[in-house]
Amino acid sequence: xxxxxxxxxxxxxxxxxxxxxxxxxxxxxxxxxxxxxxxxxxxxxxxxxxxxxxxxxxxxxxxxxxxxxxxxxxxxxxxxxxxxxxxxxxxxxxxxxxxxxxxxxxxxxxxxxxxxxxxxxx
Numbered sequence: 450x451x452x453x454x455x456x457x458x459x460x461x462x463x464x465x466x467x468x469x470x471x472x473x474x475x476x477x478x479x480x481x482x483x484x485x486x487x488x489x490x491x492x493x494x495x496x497x498x499x500x501x502x503x504x505x506x507x508x509x510x511x512x513x514x515x516x517x518x519x520x521x522x523x524x525x526x527x528x529x530x531x532x533x534x535x536x537x538x539x540x541x542x543x544x545x546x547x548x549x550x551x552x553x554x555x556x557x558x559x560x561x562x563x564x565x566x567x568x569x570x571x
Contacts, residue, residue, distance in 0.1 A: 452466075452490060452500060452501070452502050453502065453506045453562045453563075453565075453566055459493075459497060459499075459501070460493045460497060460498055460499030460500060460501050461499045461500055461501070462498070462499040462500075463477050463478065463481065463499070463500065465499075466500075481500060483517050483518060484514075484517065485500075486517075487513070487514075487517040488503055488504075489502065489503060489504070489509055489513070489514065489517070490502055490503060491503050505563075506561065506562040506563040506566065507561050507562075507563045508561070509561060509562045510557060510558045510559070510560060510561050510562075511557040511558075511560045511561075511562075511565075512554045512555070512556075512557035512558035512559075512560075513558070515553075515554060515557050516554060522547045522550040522551045522554065523543065523546070523547055523550075
């Protein structure tokens, strides 16, 4: 979010984010890596370096960020009709969690970073 508030400026240093948010530099770097790999942010080297958003805050959704950190919903393989009761029950539970996770991601896909900033939804 800190980069979103800073989206019109050149770069934001991790030390600034760390200080503003009360997050350790080490932990912050662990958060930045997946965001960079997920094409949300990019790093700029040099004296005026730091991090920048790669895309508009209108185009980045909470669903996309959740998938970066949590991964896609787990694929659940069908069990055969001869499966034991516990195996079928386990399958049904995993299938339900997969559906719930997918529904959550779809809802989060409706909320952009800009929506969070200005309090609106798509």
